[in-house]
Structure formats: C-alpha cells, structure tokens
Amino acid sequence: MASFRFIHAADLHLDSPFIGISGLDDNLRSFVQESTFRALERLVKLAIDQQVDFIVISGDVYDSSHISLRAQLRFLDFLERLGAEGIAVYVIHGNHDPLDSTKLSMKLPSHVHVFGVEPGSVTAKRRSDHQEVAVISGMSYPTSKVTDNIALRYPAPLSGLYHIGLLHANVDGDPQHETYAPCSRKDLIRSGYHYWALGHVHTRRTLQESPYIVYPGNIQGRHVRETGPKGCYVVDVDDNFNTRLSFRELDSMRWNIIEAPVDSCRDVDEWRRSLASILARTASENANQLSMVRVRITGRGPVHRQLEGGYVLDELLADLRRKEAAKGAKCGYRGCVWIESISLQSGDSFDTQRLLAEDSFVGDLLRLVRREQEHLQAPDGVIAASLEPLLEHAEIRALLEETTPDEIEDWVRRAEELTLGLLLRDRLQEEGAEP
Template sequence: MIALHPFRFIHAADLHLDTPFTGMTGIPDRLRSYLQDSTFAALSGLVDLAVSEEVDFIVISGDVYDAADSSLRAQLRLKEAWERLDRHGIPVYVIHGNHDPLGSRVRLALPSNVRIFGSSLESYTAVSRLNGQSVAVVSGISYASSSVTENLSRHFIRNEDSSLYHIALLHANVDGQEGHDAYAPCSLSELRESGYDYWALGHIHKRQVLSEAPWVVYPGNPQGRSMKETGPKGCYLVEVDEAGRSVLHFHELDQLRWCEIELSIEGLNTEEEWKLRTEERLEAIRQDMKGKPAIARFKYTGSGPLHALISSGREARELLAELQRQEEMRVGAGSTGLLPRGIVWPAGIRLHTQAAVDREQLLGEDSFLGELFRMAEQAEREPQLLDELLEAALEPMKSDRRLRQLLKSKNAQERLEWLHFARETAASLLREEGAAGEGGR
C-alpha cells in the first residue's frame, strides 16, 4: 500500500458536549460554571489544533453529544466549530454512538465539510489539502439506536482495488473491557485481520493504543467528566508518510483535570503533619497544572500511628472542609466572572489506612488473625477465590436491584480494593477488641 501523498489527520472521540456534571456538590459557582463549559472549551481547542497544524481532515468516533436529546446550546456550539473548520477547508468525518444515535433530535443543518455516516457501512475518499490528491478511504458506521450489540466490525471490508490508506471509524468495546457496556463488541484479532490501516475507535474513555500493526486506537475523551476519568485528556494527531507509515502524537485538550492522589500516612504522627503533607501535595498539583484548574481526591494508604487518630472518618471530613474553605477563598480572589489560575479543588478524602502491623509475623501466626491474612493473600493470587469470598459476603445486599447493579459494575481492581479494606478493617477491630479485653482483666 502506497499513499499518493503524505497527509495528517486528527482522531478524536467521545466529546460528550454539554455534559451536565451532576453530583458535584459544594463547589463554588465560578468553578461549577467553568466545569460545565469545559466540554465546549475542549472542542474549541480541538479546532484550534486542527487549524494550527493544518491537518487534512478530522475523524470523530462517536458520542459527539452527551445525550440523544442534545441541547440547542450544544448544537449551536458544534455548528460554530464545524463552520470554522469549513472556512479553513478541513473536512470532518463523524459517526454517532450510544449517547447520540442517529435519529436523535438535531435542529440545525451542518455545513458541507461534515460527513455523517449512516447505520450501514459508508466510505468517503479523503484528499490532501495541499494538492487535492486522494490519500485515504474513510469508512464508518453510526449507531441506529442507543444499544447496539451486533459486532459491527464484521461489516468493514477493505477495498482491495485501492492502494489508499484505509481508516475505520467504530464506536465499540474491544475484547470486553470491564466497566463499559458491551456495545458493538468485537475482538482485537478481528480488527487486526481486517486489512485496515487504522482503526479509529471510540466508546472507551481511557486513552489506549491496542495495536500498532495495524493501528487500533482509543484516543480517550477530550475532557474528563468525573473522578473515574483522571489524567491528561485529548486527541491524537496522526502523520502518514508516502509509504503509509504512521506516527501518532497525543495532544492535551482538557480544560480541567481530574486527579486521584494517593498519599501514605507512614511517618506521620499527628493531624498537623497530615494536614501539612496534604497541602504540600495540593501545591505540587498546582505547579504541575501550570495554571490549569484541577479537581483532586485524596486516597490515604499505609500504616502508622496516625491511623488511630483518623480512622473514625470525622477528622477526614473536617480536614476536607478546611481545605475547601482555603481554596474557596482563592476562587473568590479572582476578577468577577473569571476563574483564577491554579485552582485545585479538593473534592474528597478516602481512607484506606491501617494500624502498624508486622505482616510477615501475622502470616506465620497460628491465630484467627493469621488465618485471615493468609486467606486474603491467597485471594489476591486467585481471582476465582476472591469472587467467591465477595459473592458470599455481599449476598444479603443482592435483594436490592440498585445495589445489585452497583456490585456488578465493579471491576477487578475495585473488588481487590474491597478485599484489602475488609482485611484491614477486620484486623483493626480484632486488635481493638483484644486490647479492650486485656484492659478489662
């Protein structure tokens, strides 16, 4: 396969325009307003990147809108972005996903540079903006409804008569990734054997390159939408040379970043030391963000004397309230209507700490506590045993439909965290009970 001319394109997905960001309680109004505009600002950044890098075209792999009944505001902002790209001669190829399937309420006509794929396979020939030569075949399928369980990848059949670079747009769950609906399920081996040069995927919000020969890529979403979507977010700029070789460059587009910060309590003896370490990390995040706002949740781990002082959770709530008060003062210090640079909002505190224990001694100890630690360690190595333990422990909760769905949605890492928490909580309670018994004697 020989490309007639080098070209460049942007691969983005899951814009989720006009995400409502519900459930964020207690944050200052100016930060909330900034958050609610962040998906639109990320879209604007995407357009800026396409114009400044003079790309030949853009592909969007589904879920442009956050909801099927997208707001008029979302449609106006999207049309404005597409029209700006049109003025610069940049085509956009778009498929729709489970959040915005075909037939969703769309009130505005789109400019002529936008190609929307239907619910059966369609293909377009993309050209170089430099000389008008054909450089790529872009194929895609949109969702006809919000729940597509068919393996859509089987419809993609490469045109063997064409020597052009072939790009496939697909909104799908490859290899059944946990924590995500199994929409348009397919396997990586199927995509690799398809003959396409680049699979431009959407649906999974975590940035992943599943394969390089051919390229099978999730760019992630341009703007994180919750604490489940931490870290840099953006899109890929793909450069293809005369021989069809591709190089990917990730570009950050997020306007606000979600951060999960893990801190150990080892070496901490007082609440004052705890507060100071937390504030130091907040300042480190502030420096790393270089003015970009962030929302951070702190997860405390490790063991030590501080555990006994904070294990009730009351101190964590009080520390969080104090940190938020300090940050709210920073938010309020800016100009009216503007969010000051460097805001890092502390959104929550999670305690996964434990009292200091001699783990090796407990593992060899002939006691109930020793047996507890040995079983937990075995469950870490054997996923089937872990599932059996959790199923038995959580059986009483399954009568509640909402709890049943919540339990079902937890991935392997979250279930392992439950095991750790249960082990340390049980050990802490047993030690406290033993200490109380000795005191009574």
C-alpha cells in the first residue's frame, strides 16, 4: 500500500453566535463572530500547503440545527476551493447539525462525500496517482438525539487498505459531554479499524494509539470552558500502516483562565501592576491570537477587602478593555488580551485551617459550608432550600436554571468570605490586619 496524508478535523461549529460576551464594540464583536470562519480559512490553507490527499470532518460542521445561509455558503466555498486542488472531503453530521436540520438545499461538489443515516463505506484515493489507499466508514445523525451505540453497526474492515472510521460520539462516557452515540474504547478496538476519527468532545485527546482513537477537539474555542490551542491533526500513514499525528493550530481567538493572586500585594495598585504583568505574558504567549481571558483573583490578604466592593474592579476592567480595543483596532487584535470577566475568588487575611479547627460558632459555620460545598447540587441541601423561594419568580427562575455549578460555587465562596468578614472584623482589628 502507498503512503498518504490526510487531515482529521471535527466540531467546526460554523457561525457560532458567541452569546454572553459583554463589553465588545462593533469591530471586536465582528472579529469574534468571524472567528469560526477564519479557522475554516486556515484549514483550507493548511490542507493545500501540506498537500493532503483528503480531509475527514467528524460532525458538527454547523453550530445549530437552524443552519444559517451564511454558514452554508462559506462551507460550500471551502469545499470548492479544496476541490480545485484535488482534495477530497468526507463528512458526517452530528448532534448540532443532524440531517433533518433546517437549511437551504445545495448540491455539493462531486469530490465531497456526506455519509447518510446508516453506516456506510467509501474508498479514498491518493491525489497524485489516484491509487486507492484507505476505506472510510461513517454515519451522520438523522436527528439530534442518537443515543444507541452506532459504532457496533459500522462495516467490517477490508483487508489491504487502511481503515478510518468517522464517529461523532461520547467514548467511555465522558461526564462533561452529553452521551450521544455512547460506546467504549473496547468496541472501537475490536472493530479492526486502524484510525477512529472522533468528534463531539471539544478537548483534544488521543484515547488509544493502537489503533488510533482520536478527538482533535474543535477548530475554534467558543467560551471559557474551551481553553488552549484549537485546531486539527495532520495524519501521515506510511506503506506499512505506521501512523504519525501532528497537531496544527487554527484558532485566531484563544480562551485562557489566569490567576492573579493578592497574597504578596500591599495595596490595590501593586496588585494592578502584577495583573498587568500577567496579562502581558499571556499576550506574548499568544502573539498570533486574540486572548479572551477570565481572571481569577486568588489568595488571601487585605487587598481582598479593597476589591470586594466591586467598583474598583469595574473601573479597572473598563480601563483595560478600552486600551485593548484601541490597540486591537490597529493590529487586527493579534496579541491583544480581552478580559471576558473577573472572578473574585480571593479572601481576607483569615487562617481558615485554624478556624476550621476551632470549637466555636465560626468553626461550626465554616465546617457546615465545607460540607455543603461537597454536594452543591443536592436537592435536599441548604443551598437548594435557600434558593427555593426565588423559584416562584419566573425571571429569576430562568436565570437560576442557566446557572452553572461553577457559578454556584462562586456564590458560596463569596458568601463565606462576606460572613467571615462580618463575624471576625473585631478580631482582625485586634490583630492589626485592618487597614
């Protein structure tokens, strides 16, 4: 068998709306909303530069089952440009863009194969001499809810050719993702395929190397839970079926979570300068991207009290955003840092370990809080009981239903700090911790 090269991409989520990012001016909002299309443009360039023989896309080409015409036209342009270079494309659709999605019917070019509602196989050829080099199998989601193990229905491999399976699925029950098309690594290993090109999980990971079972992640991070470089894999297969993967970045906007501790800072201005240094380092590390950053203020110290009121952080955030917006307008946002939000997770100058060991009201209260933090979502817990009266208000109920466990944990942490501050203010004054 001849050697060949292909690209494995997944979860393009074209035209993702990026809802919930606040404070953007028109130019920056346009840059953000174009980011999935820029990643697609970089994917085209990569495929041409690397002279790949074909591309496989493992589901969720589009972000929503109500597919925008803009997304369809941009994807069609992507396909046509690849076709002009003789690069074939093999596609499955996932839970975000199932085959019953609302979209305009468009005829796809002949070099594009979209797998249907039943598992099937096609043969892929090398560009240079049209020699058959691989069998590609796949299945698209007919609807957004596919909950059976479709991997068990994939065709058996054929001898003599490299076999690639395209599958949009949750392998081994990753709790961070919905369990669509659930299967196990054992199921995939037993198939006899050489490479499972997975989609659905947006975190890049290689679950297995013999055979290869690979999530490339999405090509562009869409929110703060999708941090770090995003892109695709260039895969080289030699004439002995030896496989080598090379990750390539495609994102133009990269999400980061950074910590800005208050421990060693004497005042807010010293902390502000420390934060500026951290942000400058983030910009340097992501010189080719716009960095979207969530700042977590951590540690313990008297500076926490000066930040707790909120107005200092609000004014600082507004000033930092103003400067980055002006800078970005001149440089196309490359190397800029936009603070998506600031999360106050620091605390006052309390020795919480000492307080936890105390036989006192404060010690009892702190131990109760720690127990509640272990099961924040428990329906019979203190937190659920405290929020229950608010559920009678429709608007508040809607907001609470959208609240994430991380946000609830932040609420509990802030409530703990505020309570300790009120209960221990006299003790702090006696110890000289009060400014």
